[in-house]
Amino acid sequence: QKEVEQNSGPLSVPEGAIASLNCTYSDRGSQSFFWYRQYSGKSPELIMSIYSNGDKEDGRFTAQLNKASQYVSLLIRDSQPSDSATYLCAVIQYGNKLVFGAGTILRVKS
Amino acid sequence: DAEITQSPRHKITETGRQVTLACHQTWNHNNMFWYRQDLGHGLRLIHYSYGVQDTNKGEVSDGYSVSRSNTEDLPLTLESAASSQTSVYFCASSDPGTGVTEAFFGQGTRLTVV
Numbered sequence: 001q002k003e004v005e006q007n008s009g010p011l012s013v014p015e016g017a018i019a020s021l022n023c024t025y026s027d028r029g030s031q032s033f034f035w036y037r038q039y040s041g042k043s044p045e046l047i048m049s050i051y052s053n054g055d056k057e058d059g060r061f062t063a064q065l066n067k068a069s070q071y072v073s074l075l076i077r078d079s080q081p082s083d084s085a086t087y088l089c090a091v092i093q094y095g096n097k098l099v100f101g102a103g104t105i106l107r108v109k110s
Numbered sequence: 111d112a113e114i115t116q117s118p119r120h121k122i123t124e125t126g127r128q129v130t131l132a133c134h135q136t137w138n139h140n141n142m143f144w145y146r147q148d149l150g151h152g153l154r155l156i157h158y159s160y161g162v163q164d165t166n167k168g169e170v171s172d173g174y175s176v177s178r179s180n181t182e183d184l185p186l187t188l189e190s191a192a193s194s195q196t197s198v199y200f201c202a203s204s205d206p207g208t209g210v211t212e213a214f215f216g217q218g219t220r221l222t223v224v
Contacts, residue, residue: 096206
């Protein structure tokens with residue numbers, strides 16, 4: 001079992017729709033959770049961090065965390081073509097090891 | 111501005127050669143990480159360090175080594191380069207001890223082993 005799992009996609013959504021990205025993790029001791037966006041040929045950049053159960057909103061982005069289910073999600077509202085990228089879920093496991101999922105490719109069609 | 115830089119940005123080397131990729135950060139972060147990124151695998155952890163003289167193996171550490179002699183640098187060495195090590199390599203740093211839990215990434219190094 002991979003430590004952090006994501007559906008590789010591609011996930012295709014029309015412009016203006018809500019994109020929903022999901023991630024599960026295996027280490028119950030994990031404390032910090034992140035979503036990074038990566039454009040082709042570029043470095044990952046942080047878009048959201050979440051540390052406690054529930055929802056966290058920042059502009060068009062909402063991160064959701066459910067530690068009991070070991071599940072993290074990212075919602076992107078009013079999706080734009082510029083949101084087309086690979087989205088990486090990352091988890092800090094017990095002991096401060098930062099582990100990434102394989103990423104989900106998002107395509108927003110105009 | 112504080113930053114994290116990798117060098118070189120591109121490297122072509124021959125099978126069997128030793129190669130060292132540099133990573134330098136000016137944030138004074140304690141944690142530093144090396145990842146490789148291949149299509150379909152996301153970022154896979156090679157080695158990481160929590161401070162000077164501390165190094166730890168990640169999930170894909172075979173054929174790689176690191177050393178941490180100061181806070182700013184974590185060079186990654188490929189002892190004997192193999193074609194399977196052709197990849198894009200990313201270095202990152204963070205410092206949860208000071209509240210910087212998120213990782214900041216360098217620009218990446220594209221390594222080709224021929």
